Amino acid sequence: MTATDTRPQAPSTSAPAPRPEKRVRVLSFSQRLSRWDLKVSPYLYISPFFILFAIVGAFPIVYTAVISFQEWDLVRNSGEFIGFDQYIWILSNPQFWTALRNTFSIFLLSTVPQLILAIFIAAMLDRNIRAKTFWRMGVLLPYVMAPVAVALIFSNMFGDNHGLVNNVLTDLGLPAIPWHKDPFWSHVAIATMVNFRWVGYNALILLAAMQAVPRDYYEAATVDGAGAFRQFWSITLPSLRATLIFVIITSTIGGLQIFDEPRMYDNVGKGGSAQQWLTITLFLYNIGWREWNFGRAAALAWILFLIILVIGLINLMVTRRLVADEGGRGVAAPRRRGLGKKGSGR
Amino acid sequence: MNARAFRRSAAAVAAFSASAVVLAGCAGGGDSSGGDSDGQITLTIATFNDFGYTDELLQEYMEANPNVKIVHNRAAESGDARSNYFAKLGKGGLADIEAVEIDWFAEAMQYSDLLAEAPDSVKGRWLDWKEAAATDADGRLVGFGTDIGPQGICYRADLFEAAGLPSDREAVAELFDGDWNNFLDVADQYKAATGKPMIDAANSVLQGIVNQMEYSYTEPDGAVIATENPDVEAMYNLVVERAIPNSAYSGQWSDDWFASMANGEFATMLCPGWMLGVISGNAPDVTGWDIADVFPGGGGNWGGSYLTVPADGDNVEAALALADWLTAPEQQMKAFVNAGTFPSQIEALESDELAASVNEFFNDAPVGEILSTRAEAVTVAPYKDADYFKYHDALQNAVNRVFDGVEDQKTSWNTWVAEVSAF
Numbered sequence: 001m002t003a004t005d006t007r008p009q010a011p012s013t014s015a016p017a018p019r020p021e022k023r024v025r026v027l028s029f030s031q032r033l034s035r036w037d038l039k040v041s042p043y044l045y046i047s048p049f050f051i052l053f054a055i056v057g058a059f060p061i062v063y064t065a066v067i068s069f070q071e072w073d074l075v076r077n078s079g080e081f082i083g084f085d086q087y088i089w090i091l092s093n094p095q096f097w098t099a100l101r102n103t104f105s106i107f108l109l110s111t112v113p114q115l116i117l118a119i120f121i122a123a124m125l126d127r128n129i130r131a132k133t134f135w136r137m138g139v140l141l142p143y144v145m146a147p148v149a150v151a152l153i154f155s156n157m158f159g160d161n162h163g164l165v166n167n168v169l170t171d172l173g174l175p176a177i178p179w180h181k182d183p184f185w186s187h188v189a190i191a192t193m194v195n196f197r198w199v200g201y202n203a204l205i206l207l208a209a210m211q212a213v214p215r216d217y218y219e220a221a222t223v224d225g226a227g228a229f230r231q232f233w234s235i236t237l238p239s240l241r242a243t244l245i246f247v248i249i250t251s252t253i254g255g256l257q258i259f260d261e262p263r264m265y266d267n268v269g270k271g272g273s274a275q276q277w278l279t280i281t282l283f284l285y286n287i288g289w290r291e292w293n294f295g296r297a298a299a300l301a302w303i304l305f306l307i308i309l310v311i312g313l314i315n316l317m318v319t320r321r322l323v324a325d326e327g328g329r330g331v332a333a334p335r336r337r338g339l340g341k342k343g344s345g346r
Numbered sequence: 347m348n349a350r351a352f353r354r355s356a357a358a359v360a361a362f363s364a365s366a367v368v369l370a371g372c373a374g375g376g377d378s379s380g381g382d383s384d385g386q387i388t389l390t391i392a393t394f395n396d397f398g399y400t401d402e403l404l405q406e407y408m409e410a411n412p413n414v415k416i417v418h419n420r421a422a423e424s425g426d427a428r429s430n431y432f433a434k435l436g437k438g439g440l441a442d443i444e445a446v447e448i449d450w451f452a453e454a455m456q457y458s459d460l461l462a463e464a465p466d467s468v469k470g471r472w473l474d475w476k477e478a479a480a481t482d483a484d485g486r487l488v489g490f491g492t493d494i495g496p497q498g499i500c501y502r503a504d505l506f507e508a509a510g511l512p513s514d515r516e517a518v519a520e521l522f523d524g525d526w527n528n529f530l531d532v533a534d535q536y537k538a539a540t541g542k543p544m545i546d547a548a549n550s551v552l553q554g555i556v557n558q559m560e561y562s563y564t565e566p567d568g569a570v571i572a573t574e575n576p577d578v579e580a581m582y583n584l585v586v587e588r589a590i591p592n593s594a595y596s597g598q599w600s601d602d603w604f605a606s607m608a609n610g611e612f613a614t615m616l617c618p619g620w621m622l623g624v625i626s627g628n629a630p631d632v633t634g635w636d637i638a639d640v641f642p643g644g645g646g647n648w649g650g651s652y653l654t655v656p657a658d659g660d661n662v663e664a665a666l667a668l669a670d671w672l673t674a675p676e677q678q679m680k681a682f683v684n685a686g687t688f689p690s691q692i693e694a695l696e697s698d699e700l701a702a703s704v705n706e707f708f709n710d711a712p713v714g715e716i717l718s719t720r721a722e723a724v725t726v727a728p729y730k731d732a733d734y735f736k737y738h739d740a741l742q743n744a745v746n747r748v749f750d751g752v753e754d755q756k757t758s759w760n761t762w763v764a765e766v767s768a769f
Contacts, residue, residue, distance in 0.1 A: 092768075
């Protein structure tokens with residue numbers, strides 16, 4: 001606090017003083033230096049991030065755009081300008097549209113059950129149970145596992161003939177599920193891997209939000225005769241809205257970039273014979289690192305970038321609307337409406 | 347399953363140790379380029395799977411050449427080696443000697459100007475077609491052939507007996523002597539007797555047939571004949587109509603396929619020399635494997651590798667000398683004994699040691715003799731350009747689709763035609 005208070009003081013004391021001509025010359029080098037320091041140093045302090053971003057973020061993005069207009073030879077590092085041909089090739093390739101369908105299908109199959117499960121687990125953990133920390137650490141355990149390890153284990157379980165799941169199903173007299181043949185079932189299997197990894201993480205975030213809900217609401221509701229379910233539906237869920245939006249946005253970004261799980265789903269890693277589980281990032285990898293066609297891969301990378309941008313904008317709009325017409329309760333509400341209403345910012 | 351998991355973890359370990367080795371190699375290289383008084387140099391050699399280059403073999407060279415230190419790093423799979431190769435070729439950072447598998451050798455030959463030329467003294471060492479494939483349009487030989495993959499037929503004698511088929515080596519060779527239709531007739535017979543598929547994977551039949559075609563998908567003048575070639579369509583139809591009903595799986599190398607091999611569920615496999623190690627390694631508890639000196643439709647070669655020397659390395663001359671030594675007939679024979687990599691050198695093929703070698707796991711079969719006859723039976727050197735694997739891979743997928751019941755025979759073919767037209 002003191003630092004920010006004194007800082008604006010510096011120019012205002014020295015600036016009006018040297019008005020007369022003579023005094024300007026008196027302004028010593030060190031004074032001038034400290035004036036520059038004042039103006040320039042904030043930019044200097046934040047510059048490492050931007051310099052780093054320019055090198056590892058902005059430059060590759062721009063360079064990718066340059067390559068995407070060329071027929072690129074990776075080994076010789078040279079290319080030939082061919083305009084929008086690579087983009088046209090991608091957009092007119094049926095595999096691209098299948099990959100887009102798969103990506104969204106896996107995204108929906110993983111996000112929706114994942115959120116429902118995470119809310120359920122969080123609600124359970126929010127109750128008075130014994131050994132709270134143990135359970136909370138327990139749900140986070142899958143998140144610590146490397147995604148490739150998860151994918152390896154699950155791929156083994158989802159084997160068509162010798163997998164654990166199908167063995168159990170056939171032992172029970174049920175038909176085996178064509179995990180690697182039917183697009184829907186392959187998406188279910190991949191979504192299961194994603195869910196296994198992320199449910200606990202999301203549950204903990206939601207749990208934190210739940211614990212911030214003032215307990216008075218529940219007491220008042222109990223006095224009014226509301227049951228546990230009604231309390232959950234009318235108090236807990238509305239209070240979670242802001243957190244849910246955060247969770248949805250992060251899982252959207254993650255879902256559009258899903259790669260490890262489909263890559264490890266079979267031994268070939270190319271998304272299946274009929275592109276059953278080919279996702280956009282996997283398609284990008286196949287073009288770039290198996291066919292060495294960096295021109296096309298770069299074009300696809302830009303298309304993916306634009307798709308994420310569009311979905312990000314839609315997310316933003318939806319978020320704004322939801323937050324704007326949010327009811328008076330919940331964590332975000334008191335802070336947003338000022339502390340006058342209820343001083344429970346904790 | 348275990349073997350698969352092991353290989354994957356081995357890949358991680360190998361990648362980790364490889365990076366350590368590369369770092370060490372860099373340090374060593376720095377020393378030598380700094381002008382060492384006694385001319386010490388460090389050579390790095392990068393291979394994959396098992397080339398049979400044991401520490402003892404390399405030690406032999408180091409003793410004969412005291413100024414050379416060899417660092418050997420092995421990738422688990424040729425696919426890993428391929429990614430590394432093309433990411434660094436022409437930019438520096440590759441090992442002094444890099445192994446290249448025949449699958450992606452044509453891709454590497456596009457950049458033959460970035461590879462060092464083999465000395466004239468080694469020319470004529472290999473089988474003609476092996477050497478011709480490593481010679482570029484300017485007549486430069488840039489690859490030192492290591493092994494080849496002449497194929498016989500591996501079969502389970504016990505299962506054949508149970509199916510009422512002949513089971514000793516000579517009788518089975520007679521049984522399969524003929525074209526692919528004959529091979530599939532036997533498969534029909536086996537299925538009628540046991541109700542089970544005889545062949546491990548439908549795509550191995552596709553692989554077997556395509557390796558007997560001189561021109562499959564493209565021609566040397568750059569013309570793409572894939573979709574119009576009647577041979578390709580006939581091959582596809584044969585595999586779909588007759589091999590699929592007789593195959594346990596569609597493709598090889600899946601977790602299910604390995605598990606099935608370990609459980610002994612199928613009775614035959616098309617067997618290049620290096621496949622013998624795959625079978626004995628993954629199905630150690632299955633008894634009854636044997637190998638017959640026969641192959642449908644004449645001989646066939648599947649796989650084999652080359653050593654290449656990137657031209658921008660620090661010690662190109664010394665690396666060429668080492669590659670020369672490693673691929674000399676005497677050393678290749680040692681590698682064959684170590685890892686079953688069947689020699690591609692004429693002299694090694696004629697050696698008594700090769701003729702005398704037997705494989706215990708395969709019922710003491712004289713594998714050296716059998717594979718030598720199989721190598722002689724190879725008459726066609728398939729033309730494979732840099733795009734070959736794109737086409738073949740897509741056709742394998744077409745077979746997979748029919749096998750999985752995702753698409754019917756005609757639809758899947760049309761999908762393939764549409765796909766390859768878009769390349």
